[in-house]
Amino acid sequence: MIFIEACFKRQTKYTPTWMMRQAGRYLPEYMEVRRQAGNFLNLCKNPELACEVTLQPIDILDVDAAILFSDILVTPLEMGMDLKFEAGEGPVFTNPLKNEKDLLSLSEDSAKNLTYVYDAIKLIRQRLDKSKALIGFCGSPWTLSTYMIEGRGTKTFAKVKKEVYSNPSFMHKLLQLLSDSIKEYLENQIKAGVNAVMIFDSWASALEEDIFLEFSWSYMNEVASYLKSKYPSIPVILFPKGVSGYLDKIDGNFDVFGVDWSTPMELAKQKLGHKYVLQGNLEPCRLYNKDSIEEGVRKIVDVMGKEGGHIFNLGHGILPDIPVEHAKYFVQLVKELTARS
Amino acid sequence: MIFIEACFKRQTKYTPTWMMRQAGRYLPEYMEVRRQAGNFLNLCKNPELACEVTLQPIDILDVDAAILFSDILVTPLEMGMDLKFEAGEGPVFTNPLKNEKDLLSLSEDSAKNLTYVYDAIKLIRQRLDKSKALIGFCGSPWTLSTYMIEGRGTKTFAKVKKEVYSNPSFMHKLLQLLSDSIKEYLENQIKAGVNAVMIFDSWASALEEDIFLEFSWSYMNEVASYLKSKYPSIPVILFPKGVSGYLDKIDGNFDVFGVDWSTPMELAKQKLGHKYVLQGNLEPCRLYNKDSIEEGVRKIVDVMGKEGGHIFNLGHGILPDIPVEHAKYFVQLVKELTARS
Numbered sequence: 001m002i003f004i005e006a007c008f009k010r011q012t013k014y015t016p017t018w019m020m021r022q023a024g025r026y027l028p029e030y031m032e033v034r035r036q037a038g039n040f041l042n043l044c045k046n047p048e049l050a051c052e053v054t055l056q057p058i059d060i061l062d063v064d065a066a067i068l069f070s071d072i073l074v075t076p077l078e079m080g081m082d083l084k085f086e087a088g089e090g091p092v093f094t095n096p097l098k099n100e101k102d103l104l105s106l107s108e109d110s111a112k113n114l115t116y117v118y119d120a121i122k123l124i125r126q127r128l129d130k131s132k133a134l135i136g137f138c139g140s141p142w143t144l145s146t147y148m149i150e151g152r153g154t155k156t157f158a159k160v161k162k163e164v165y166s167n168p169s170f171m172h173k174l175l176q177l178l179s180d181s182i183k184e185y186l187e188n189q190i191k192a193g194v195n196a197v198m199i200f201d202s203w204a205s206a207l208e209e210d211i212f213l214e215f216s217w218s219y220m221n222e223v224a225s226y227l228k229s230k231y232p233s234i235p236v237i238l239f240p241k242g243v244s245g246y247l248d249k250i251d252g253n254f255d256v257f258g259v260d261w262s263t264p265m266e267l268a269k270q271k272l273g274h275k276y277v278l279q280g281n282l283e284p285c286r287l288y289n290k291d292s293i294e295e296g297v298r299k300i301v302d303v304m305g306k307e308g309g310h311i312f313n314l315g316h317g318i319l320p321d322i323p324v325e326h327a328k329y330f331v332q333l334v335k336e337l338t339a340r341s
Numbered sequence: 342m343i344f345i346e347a348c349f350k351r352q353t354k355y356t357p358t359w360m361m362r363q364a365g366r367y368l369p370e371y372m373e374v375r376r377q378a379g380n381f382l383n384l385c386k387n388p389e390l391a392c393e394v395t396l397q398p399i400d401i402l403d404v405d406a407a408i409l410f411s412d413i414l415v416t417p418l419e420m421g422m423d424l425k426f427e428a429g430e431g432p433v434f435t436n437p438l439k440n441e442k443d444l445l446s447l448s449e450d451s452a453k454n455l456t457y458v459y460d461a462i463k464l465i466r467q468r469l470d471k472s473k474a475l476i477g478f479c480g481s482p483w484t485l486s487t488y489m490i491e492g493r494g495t496k497t498f499a500k501v502k503k504e505v506y507s508n509p510s511f512m513h514k515l516l517q518l519l520s521d522s523i524k525e526y527l528e529n530q531i532k533a534g535v536n537a538v539m540i541f542d543s544w545a546s547a548l549e550e551d552i553f554l555e556f557s558w559s560y561m562n563e564v565a566s567y568l569k570s571k572y573p574s575i576p577v578i579l580f581p582k583g584v585s586g587y588l589d590k591i592d593g594n595f596d597v598f599g600v601d602w603s604t605p606m607e608l609a610k611q612k613l614g615h616k617y618v619l620q621g622n623l624e625p626c627r628l629y630n631k632d633s634i635e636e637g638v639r640k641i642v643d644v645m646g647k648e649g650g651h652i653f654n655l656g657h658g659i660l661p662d663i664p665v666e667h668a669k670y671f672v673q674l675v676k677e678l679t680a681r682s
Contacts, residue, residue: 153496155494156660157626158626158662161629164626165624165626165627165629165633166629166630208602208605208656210640211624242583244585245585245608262549263586264586283502283552285502286506288502288507289507292506299551319497
């Protein structure tokens, strides 16, 4: 698997590519399955349909890795929180956590309950070409906690950050509970057959440096170390989004650092390229225009070269109104421009 | 005026402080005037009431500068766009711009039409203590353009970034129109009596490095240079939010760089402290807790010292549910901890 080779910095015949949210709404084939499922959560919970949408971008785009179709919020869902996806609103927890007492209502068996995910993984791994990797994933403890406390989308993160600054012991208990859950969850994903795992810290960007290190990074790092010590052959990818000011502090036992589009690839290479393989980071909005795709891909190739240490990706998820042709063009262009001579 | 002295890196007897959104909803006195005005736009358009809320934080908190009460969106409003503030939704333009043809409908007289702002400035400067500075402001061309094209709040900025990547000439025409308008607008504010001006680029964070430099920074810089060449004694403060990955590229003719909370003060000092006075950057959520305020203020004082080159501020606007006592504590603590011995 070229993707796994690249995660370990080995030479590959071109730089492997995949796209965050590649199994998503920009694909008419995905929309059809989504309609069959009735709603988003049904799709996550149906192994047969989740398998189908996971494999679609492999067939359509010829990317080098599949990423499990699921959602980071299945963890709090299976901890017993009531989750709804409201139209135009995104995910909503109807009873967000308010204090330490509320932690008692959370189940410690979420990883055990997530059988539909493991079933999907087994199906996908059976049907996926042997040359393509399957990536499992989860949300970081911090990012999950933001949804569990805010209850719904937020611009300010004021509720959860009020707890961080006023009630840190509540936050640390919640974050430890989440870390323990996702250790077991990712471990179970590995046992079910994923070839690599990725932890998404989408809301790392909500925290100032010291607070990020204490309330987010330390927990992600703990999960990564646990997995690397037990499963050294499984690459661990960490993606804390929006931490370009804190790259000097990024250190730990993992393999690949996901670079978001707001972090210049040159800066990431300078600060982290000697320690980690870098994954990223084409601006997703460049996919609106072919010239912009080419300009962006060339800039990244100029920085990262072709000699390994890089996995191509977008710097954030693909948007729903991107033409499929443009996504194909991106994947093909990367293969062409990074082919080893 | 201690604030103006500090903008020019001169020694002052303590580090001056003010807070972004200091004339705002956390103050019961503000809420009372807002009720009198009926709605937010009426308050912006009424010089007597705008003057009253501008002066409130001076009396209540004893900050060293007042900032004009207004909104960045008065510029597109007076260009002829229909602006509404909807409850729970924020600002909405009912007819967002779609293409170059729509630019023809924009008035070039917005700066001339903003007489209520200049009237407010004259009143404020008459009533404000001579030792306190009055800061005028506007939105950056890029940030204004995001509202004018998206029409309402967005997480992805997909509409405006689609134009950036697919239709750059449309964007450049709009950005030039806005630059010309805000040059005249800030110039008129100076003539009416403000002692310093600040350009808010709140959505700099939406752009990757090269695109930020081309579509946002170059225009802010052009406006700053214009003002500095005509009014060298008026400090110009630039605040591009969320550019910690691009600080190496920040260069131009202005006096003060506003540091948001996601940019570590140490990094800002290292990259920009030799060229510019730095303003910032306490995490606004630290105001939820007195211990967190003290910890945060001490960290910033440790980095910036007491010998000039620094103006204290929050790293973003104060939130509506912060206790007034905590805001007072912040301002007093800065004075104590930065007093020159």
